[in-house]
Amino acid sequence: MKEQEATIVAPAPRPLLSRTTREMLANYAYLLPAAICLGGTVLFPILKTINMSLYHNVLFRPQDYRFIGLGNYARMVQDQTFWLTLRNSFAWVLWSVSFQFVCGLAAALLLNASFKGRVILRTINLLPWIVPGVVVGLVWEYLYQPNYGPINDLLRRAALMREPAAWLSEINFAMPAVIITNIWRGIPFFTIMILAGLQAIPIEVYEAATVDGASITQRFWHVTLPILRPIIVVATATRIIWTFNYADLIFVMTNGGPADATQITSTYTLLVAYATLDFGYAAALSVILLVIMLVFTALYLKFTKGVESVAG
Numbered sequence: 001m002k003e004q005e006a007t008i009v010a011p012a013p014r015p016l017l018s019r020t021t022r023e024m025l026a027n028y029a030y031l032l033p034a035a036i037c038l039g040g041t042v043l044f045p046i047l048k049t050i051n052m053s054l055y056h057n058v059l060f061r062p063q064d065y066r067f068i069g070l071g072n073y074a075r076m077v078q079d080q081t082f083w084l085t086l087r088n089s090f091a092w093v094l095w096s097v098s099f100q101f102v103c104g105l106a107a108a109l110l111l112n113a114s115f116k117g118r119v120i121l122r123t124i125n126l127l128p129w130i131v132p133g134v135v136v137g138l139v140w141e142y143l144y145q146p147n148y149g150p151i152n153d154l155l156r157r158a159a160l161m162r163e164p165a166a167w168l169s170e171i172n173f174a175m176p177a178v179i180i181t182n183i184w185r186g187i188p189f190f191t192i193m194i195l196a197g198l199q200a201i202p203i204e205v206y207e208a209a210t211v212d213g214a215s216i217t218q219r220f221w222h223v224t225l226p227i228l229r230p231i232i233v234v235a236t237a238t239r240i241i242w243t244f245n246y247a248d249l250i251f252v253m254t255n256g257g258p259a260d261a262t263q264i265t266s267t268y269t270l271l272v273a274y275a276t277l278d279f280g281y282a283a284a285l286s287v288i289l290l291v292i293m294l295v296f297t298a299l300y301l302k303f304t305k306g307v308e309s310v311a312g
Contacts, residue, residue, distance in 0.1 A: 053280060100183050101190050107190075133185070146165060171259060178250055240296070240300075
């Protein structure tokens, strides 16, 4: 019997990278274009702004350009106008977003019901959101006009006032007036977001709750709101950030007046940058705005546990 020669099989060469590592690198490669775009449009401007905030940089006095460290931030602490605008910003955000949410929730519940003409109402609901902010400001500035504005005219006809009110020129009226305008413009955002969530709720959930004897109010509090909670958390946080930095309406309607009664920090920052050309101080104000929004977002998501809800 002839012995067969043993065949030695050479082992396959081991890859330089494991399969898990290759998959991870491929995933990062897919994310690289987005990371480059975000770095160029978000991260770089933030770093540049932080760098600018450390310099005395007034454009019409280039000879005074110099590094001053935290000098702009020390100036901010002593700036009474900054603290006034910060208080105005919190009032602007609190009242605007609160009423936008309440009215948007009510509108979404209405538009989610079946009735004749619902499609037309849904289209009309989008109009305040579609119209540019500058146009909205001009329209409402006309409505508030003290001499020929429709609001004063209607109030006089209804015998609710005798003398015309200068809504945008009086300190006590100016901020509520622009807040009402911002509420009107922001309602569609909440309506669209909440309506999308309502339409995603299975009808079987309501049927099961009805069988268990839940009333309309109980179904709303124990079924609708818990399911909508992730959407409400994200929509509210997004809207707060937008509103805190939103300057169009105030610039068009009051330009921050009268006597800084409607001046918020975002409009004050733009005023410092483009009216006084003090880009160093304006950059410091922008950095503080960024820090406030980051802290708020972290605390908001922590206390509402929005991250876990959305992720789940």
